[in-house]
Amino acid sequence: MNGTINKVILVGNLGEGVKMHYFDDKNAVGRFPLATSESYTNKSGERITQTEWHRIIVRNRLAEICEKHLQKGDKVYIEGRLKTRKWESDGGLRYTTAVHVSSIEFLSNRRDSQAKGDRHSQPTPLPDDLRDDETLDADLSF
Numbered sequence: 001m002n003g004t005i006n007k008v009i010l011v012g013n014l015g016e017g018v019k020m021h022y023f024d025d026k027n028a029v030g031r032f033p034l035a036t037s038e039s040y041t042n043k044s045g046e047r048i049t050q051t052e053w054h055r056i057i058v059r060n061r062l063a064e065i066c067e068k069h070l071q072k073g074d075k076v077y078i079e080g081r082l083k084t085r086k087w088e089s090d091g092g093l094r095y096t097t098a099v100h101v102s103s104i105e106f107l108s109n110r111r112d113s114q115a116k117g118d119r120h121s122q123p124t125p126l127p128d129d130l131r132d133d134e135t136l137d138a139d140l141s142f
Contacts, residue, residue, distance in 0.1 A: 006081040008099050010054060011107070012036040014074050018058070018067040030063030032056050032070070034078065034099075055098035057083075062101065075107040 015033035022028045034056045039049045056078065058066050070076065080101040086093055 008078070008080050008082055010034060010036055010078045010099065012054070012076065012078075014070055014072050014076065015053065017071050018063070020063060020067050026060070028060055028063045030058040030066050031098075032066070034076070055096065056080075056101060057098045058101045058104065062104065066104065069106060073108075077105040077107055079103045 012034040015035050018030040018032045020028055020030050034054045035051050036054065037049055037051045039047060042048055057080075078099065078101050080099045080103075082097055083100050084095060084097040086095045088094070
């Protein structure tokens with residue numbers, strides 16, 4: 001193969017609702033954290049669940065659709081590409097990697113979304129670095 005491929009496929013649950021940023025009447029960016037989990041049984045028979053958190057970026061009309069139909073805990077299938085940015089902050093270099101979405105499928109139906117209450121819980125809490133709106137704002141590169 002002569003070329004390269006930058007493709008990501010994730011199936012996971014939203015850690016928070018979609019946060020929108022509007023730039024003008026045509027451009028918008030939506031962001032949300034996505035949790036993917038892997039479970040296994042260790043040698044002593046204990047069930048272990050490991051959760052990875054991913055920064056998800058959706059743009060324009062797709063972002064508006066996600067904002068309208070998605071909420072915390074919803075399950076989605078995402079295809080996109082990885083994009084890493086770096087910037088200088090407090091005298092040091094900082095890096096962040098996000099998945100820029102090209103297509104998304106909503107896997108939770110309305111009944112699932114309305115009945116989340118006690119039945120649905122995230123395996124681990126959302127990490128503080130994914131809640132930092134300043135870091136998320138710094139992730140914009142146009």
